[in-house]
Amino acid sequence: MSVIKVGTSSWADRTLVRSGWYPREVNTPAGRLGHYAERFALVEVDTSYYAIPAPETVHGWVDATPDGFTFDVKAFSLFTGHPTPVGTLPADLRPAGGPAQVRRRDLPTEAYDELWHRFRTALTPLVAADRLGAVLLQFPPWLTRGDAARRRIAELASRCRPWRVAVELRHGSWFDGTAALETLAFLREHDLTHCAVDMPQGHPSSVPPIPLATAGLAMIRFHGHSTAWDGGDKEERFRYAYGDEELRRWSEVLVDLADQADELHVLFNNCCAGQAQRDAERMAGLLGVPAARSVPS
Numbered sequence: 001m002s003v004i005k006v007g008t009s010s011w012a013d014r015t016l017v018r019s020g021w022y023p024r025e026v027n028t029p030a031g032r033l034g035h036y037a038e039r040f041a042l043v044e045v046d047t048s049y050y051a052i053p054a055p056e057t058v059h060g061w062v063d064a065t066p067d068g069f070t071f072d073v074k075a076f077s078l079f080t081g082h083p084t085p086v087g088t089l090p091a092d093l094r095p096a097g098g099p100a101q102v103r104r105r106d107l108p109t110e111a112y113d114e115l116w117h118r119f120r121t122a123l124t125p126l127v128a129a130d131r132l133g134a135v136l137l138q139f140p141p142w143l144t145r146g147d148a149a150r151r152r153i154a155e156l157a158s159r160c161r162p163w164r165v166a167v168e169l170r171h172g173s174w175f176d177g178t179a180a181l182e183t184l185a186f187l188r189e190h191d192l193t194h195c196a197v198d199m200p201q202g203h204p205s206s207v208p209p210i211p212l213a214t215a216g217l218a219m220i221r222f223h224g225h226s227t228a229w230d231g232g233d234k235e236e237r238f239r240y241a242y243g244d245e246e247l248r249r250w251s252e253v254l255v256d257l258a259d260q261a262d263e264l265h266v267l268f269n270n271c272c273a274g275q276a277q278r279d280a281e282r283m284a285g286l287l288g289v290p291a292a293r294s295v296p297s
Helices: 012-020 029-037 055-064 109-128 149-160 179-189 244-258 277-289
Strands: 001-008 042-045 070-074 132-138 165-168 192-200 216-222 263-268 294-297
Touching: 001 244, 001 277, 012 149, 012 179, 029 055, 042 263, 070 109, 070 263, 109 132, 109 149, 132 149, 132 192, 132 216, 149 165, 179 192, 216 244, 244 263, 244 277, 263 277
Parallel strands: 001 042, 001 263, 042 070, 070 132, 132 165, 165 192, 192 216, 216 263
Antiparallel strands: 001 294
16 A cells, blocks of 8 residues: 655745634644644655754644654755755854855855754754655755765765665766666665656756656655746746546646655645645545555555
8 A cells, every 4th residue: 555645845835824824813833833733644844955944943844744744854954965055054054254145065064963963953843753754855956966975875874874865866867868767776776765756848947757766655746837947937837737537647747656655745845925825735645644544555
């Protein structure tokens, strides 16, 4: 039996809060998360990409959600090679007199290791409550396929073990022709979840959606197909509503994908004024999983 969980890549972004999806009386962070968790069994934590959360914050997430609820947590941006504002680092780990943005090479090894220690410590409450689904390593669009990149992915994954790890690759070289088979084989060899992405095609950062499982957990994120993908602001890039027929076709693909794994996480990232929540609710209905339930494998 394969478990399918459906959710969204945010529960507290500003456009969602302003959209009216939450009842007016649900006006606290804990209340919103609790309301969300009554409707979905899964959510992606995006804020952890921008800063390592405090353990007490994560304890609050656990307290606001029921048993069986799952958090997929995006890794801190510095870990996956993105330029990271120095102000988002803990004050005691910021390099003195350094640049406004830092990368791994800008930090001493001791500081980098300590960041990983604090990230793991922050997630401990989720692990203790059996709420952690996977750590998502979302790599930048400029990480090209190659031996050095594969070594980097494997090293970062080792820092996350024994937790499940999902990998989102965003450069076309990983999926160009026969490279796709090699990429999926690499992920499978290292027991890493291939995070498939439905997104606009034909852009420099585009990768094809390949719904194949490479580990016990399968994952897919739905970005939508905004015409403003290149050049628009974040809201414009993710402003997209999935049509009924589009969702129906994808629901058939997702059932097949679930058959390849023990568990499937379906995340809608077209986060613009509650659209992700509306589309996720419709998809959950098509799959027959308004909450975490099993489907025949």
